[in-house]
Amino acid sequence: MNYLIGVTLLWSFSFSLIGVYLAGQVDAYFSVLTRIALAMLVFLPFLQRRWLTPRLVCQLMALGAIQLGIMYLFYYHSFLLLTVPEVLVFTIFTPLYVTLLYDLLAGRFKPTYLWGALLAVAGAAVIRFDGLTERYVLGFLVVQGANLCFAFGQVGYKMLLARQTDPPPQLAIFGCFYLGALVIALPAWWLLGQPHYPTSTGQWGILLWLGVGASGVGYFLWNKGATQVSSGVLAIMNNALIPAGLVVNLLLWNKETDLTRLSLGALLLLTSLWVCQRGQGRPS
DSSP, X not given: OHHHHHHHXXXXXXXXXXXXXXXXXXXHHHHHHHHHHHHXXXXXXXXXXXXXXXXXXXXXXXXXXXXXXXHHHHHHHHTTTSOHHHHHHHGGGHHHHHHHHHXXXXXXXXXXXXXXXXXXXXXXXXXXXXXXXXXXXXXXXXXXXXXXXXXXXXXXXXXHHHTOSSOOOGGGTTHHHHXXXXXXXXXXXXXXXXXXXXXXXXXXXXXXXXXXXXXXXXXXXXXXXXXXXXXXXXXXXXXXXXXXXHHHHHHHXXXXXXXXXXXXXXXXXHHHHHHHHHGGGSOO
8 A cells, every 4th residue: 555655646746847837838739748658668678578478568558548548638638528527527527436346346245345435525526516507518527538548557456457367577568558648648649749848848858757656667666556455445545636635736836725724634534544444344
């Protein structure tokens, strides 16, 4: 779980950096392509041929294409349909998808984890719900597409590693994950991108950090952490980013935040973690 906590802190800075310095200034598809390409370059040198069977390579590339590539296409398109608060509200359903997908693929059902995920959704809703506009149905569906892709990638990676009879070192295979994401990001930028590139050293520096740090080290440690916790804890940690991101935004950029709602929502998230931890030893 330490990996998930560390990545939560790492990613909590990314939201503000994107919102303040990149959103509306740098083409989103170019940002995605740059982040994925940089992450891939970081991890390609660590690939070890002895572990890269054709089957495993294809499975990792497929997971990367879904969890990063397709997810980003849904996610960035959602901002054309929704306001930022609405996007944040609609991302809170990811824990439910993680829990239900894992139980479905594992052929089991753990109601304790489902209750924990529902508590996490409630906690995130308390923090981020700001009202909705009239035209949000299509935007809601687009965000759910992103949520499902992100959830499926985490669950798929967790189960893929668990089913290996001779588990490979994750650092030796993870570059294939970014190769799969690049297969989606490159043509998406070529077909849909606009010539809006970084215009300052600061913006290039942020993209470098997001690519190497947030997308590179971040996704590797997040997926590695996913293999070491229960599906219930993994589900809840998907919403821990919301209060963490708000705290960073409040401290660094002095954005107005309702501290009462933030505290209440964080308490619900902690309660959901406690529920899932207690449920780990109970039968399905």
